Amino acid sequence: MKLTKTFSIGVIALSSLAYACGGGNTESTETSTTTQAPTQEVKVSLEDKYKDDPIFVTGSAKAKEAGCTACHMVERKVVGPAYADVAEKYENTPENIAMLTDHVINGNVGNWGEIQMPSHPQLERADVEDMIKYVLLLKR
């Protein structure tokens, strides 16, 4: 008799424990939704990489105002080459800055393909130089 009582108390205790566990499990499956870890690494854009550089701030504003953005993007070829590709092709030297400034002012064709960059005779040379310094800054 004494033994049976202890046993049944034990069963009750066990079953309530199992209930508690079951309840807990149900809750956790309900709350854990399908949050998947991002599979791709977040890439920092060149704009973000250089945005605090004064050469970037000045040059990108002038290039935007001059309408270069109609044909050029930083990291993707549109009509003209991506600035990042120009930066990769030419070292940042005074000679290259002068040469590329000439190409923008006088127009150019053949370095990147068959499409011609129109001339920009209305622009100040100093402004175009600021734009070129900005372009050559954009190394990946």
Ligand code: HEC
């Ligand atoms: C109408 C479209 C167009 C506009 C506007 C334009 N570009 Fe271009 N750009 C091109 C094309 C096309 C080329 C490739 C020319 C070539 O193959 O030599 C080019 C080439 C360049 C190059 C590389 C030149 C070389 O010799 O490798 C630079 C730097 C450049 N552009 C900067 C600018 C800047 C700065 C402006 C704004 C003042 C500008 N572009 C406006 C179309 C454009």
